[in-house]
Amino acid sequence: MESQERALLERKLRKAFQVLLLQRGRNPGVKGWELKRHLGREYRKIVELLGKEISALGLEVFEVKGPDGTEDASRFLLRFKEPPTLSEAETSGIRIDDLAVLAATIAFINAKQGKAGRKEVEQFLRAKFPKWRVEYSLDRYVKKGYLEQDDRALMRVGWRTRAEVDEKTLMTMILSRGTNEVPPP
Amino acid sequence: MESKKLDDLLRVIELCRSVERSSVNPFEVDIREKIEILRRHLPEWKFLDELLLDSEAMLELAQIIKLQDQWLKHRASSLYIDPLLIQLKVKLLSKEELLEAFIRSWHPSVQLDQLTPKGLERAFIYWLELTPLSERFKEEFGNFGTRPGLVDYEDLVELKIFTQEQFESKLREIHSELLEASKDDWVDYRKFIDDEAFEKKIVRAYMLAFLVSEGRATLKTDPLAGTIWVRALKSKTPGEPRSVAISITGER
Numbered sequence: 001m002e003s004q005e006r007a008l009l010e011r012k013l014r015k016a017f018q019v020l021l022l023q024r025g026r027n028p029g030v031k032g033w034e035l036k037r038h039l040g041r042e043y044r045k046i047v048e049l050l051g052k053e054i055s056a057l058g059l060e061v062f063e064v065k066g067p068d069g070t071e072d073a074s075r076f077l078l079r080f081k082e083p084p085t086l087s088e089a090e091t092s093g094i095r096i097d098d099l100a101v102l103a104a105t106i107a108f109i110n111a112k113q114g115k116a117g118r119k120e121v122e123q124f125l126r127a128k129f130p131k132w133r134v135e136y137s138l139d140r141y142v143k144k145g146y147l148e149q150d151d152r153a154l155m156r157v158g159w160r161t162r163a164e165v166d167e168k169t170l171m172t173m174i175l176s177r178g179t180n181e182v183p184p185p
Numbered sequence: 186m187e188s189k190k191l192d193d194l195l196r197v198i199e200l201c202r203s204v205e206r207s208s209v210n211p212f213e214v215d216i217r218e219k220i221e222i223l224r225r226h227l228p229e230w231k232f233l234d235e236l237l238l239d240s241e242a243m244l245e246l247a248q249i250i251k252l253q254d255q256w257l258k259h260r261a262s263s264l265y266i267d268p269l270l271i272q273l274k275v276k277l278l279s280k281e282e283l284l285e286a287f288i289r290s291w292h293p294s295v296q297l298d299q300l301t302p303k304g305l306e307r308a309f310i311y312w313l314e315l316t317p318l319s320e321r322f323k324e325e326f327g328n329f330g331t332r333p334g335l336v337d338y339e340d341l342v343e344l345k346i347f348t349q350e351q352f353e354s355k356l357r358e359i360h361s362e363l364l365e366a367s368k369d370d371w372v373d374y375r376k377f378i379d380d381e382a383f384e385k386k387i388v389r390a391y392m393l394a395f396l397v398s399e400g401r402a403t404l405k406t407d408p409l410a411g412t413i414w415v416r417a418l419k420s421k422t423p424g425e426p427r428s429v430a431i432s433i434t435g436e437r
Contacts, residue, residue: 081292
């Protein structure tokens with residue numbers, strides 16, 4: 001009996017890992033209701049167990065709360081437990097300019113109480129990046145879910161930033177850097 | 186007087202919306218004062234439209250209170266930093282420093298983007314069941330979606346627009362007309378093909394194109410002025426023919 005339960009649990013763990021790993025649609029991760037469909041009502045327990053199993057691989061299951069705060073609307077995804085090193089990130093083919101635009105945008109939006117007009121963001125970024133790069137990168141990050149833009153062209157931090165970026169650390173890192181430099185006149 | 190009262194409501198709505206649309210401090214809106222305005226006017230509203238406008242203003246004020254709540258929460262959180270300070274900091278940092286700050290706070294998500302046997306099977310079944318594009322919208326739109334193509338003389342005969350005899354006689358008629366009009370001189374192409382009925386104009390242009398192709402008439406164009414000249418020839422001219430595309434519209 002016990003071995004049967006163990007086999008069932010192992011099967012559910014495997015299923016949970018596959019469901020979380022395989023991409024569905026454009027965005028990573030799966031919603032709570034999808035996990036419930038695949039793993040049953042006790043899916044949270046399975047997800048917790050899976051988290052322990054994959055910890056040794058340097059991964060974790062992360063939950064992003066949905067807009068209504070219910071479990072079903074939450075999005076679960078696999079992510080790195082610790083941030084990658086600079087060289088690891090570079091080998092993944094990321095462009096420095098692109099990520100720098102994202103970092104500056106997140107910092108700017110947070111400093112503006114969590115929302116800023118698109119024009120305002122563009123104007124801020126254009127002090128450092130060319131116009132085409134700013135427009136291209138912002139559009140790309142909106143599409144990928146790192147940023148949100150509503151029909152009134154107001155920008156906010158997107159769900160994917162909340163899932164992947166430790167915003168407090170980012171703000172602290174930005175504030176603690178470049179202290180020895182003097183601003184240009 | 187009535188319109189002044191309505192203006193008060195519209196001003197409240199517009200003010201709230203402009204604050205919602207920007208990152209302006211929502212505490213700039215004096216909620217107490219605005220509610221006082223709504224309260225003062227409420228007994229005077231008689232029509233449904235006025236009452237609806239009043240409730241819309243109230244809704245907008247509620248949105249501002251929600252924004253004020255978010256504003257307070259954000260300022261109380263550790264994410265709040267003076268906007269000017271953060272702007273200055275970001276301007277001072279190099280791209281590399283910004284990148285490093287980001288990477289040290291980044292936990293990339295992990296996902297696998299690949300085909301599964303089940304996915305392949307579903308795609309294959311979908312492909313098998315998919316109606317060809319040419320058939321898909323036939324019932325709804327008929328042949329409306331058929332792309333434009335070339336219509337040659339045989340097609341016209343087949344479509345019974347011309348019979349063999351009619352075509353030959355019409356061709357001779359146009360040639361004679363052009364000979365008459367040109368008298369060994371150039372004639373304005375557009376004037377020559379012009380007719381009150383657009384369909385007839387198209388037929389004349391088509392016949393003339395046939396004459397030119399056969400070498401019984403010739404064209405010259407002036408690209409700068411945009412004029413096209415045509416002249417009848419008594420006999421076929423030797424030489425390499427050139428293709429000229431001319432658009433014809435219904436304008437006269």
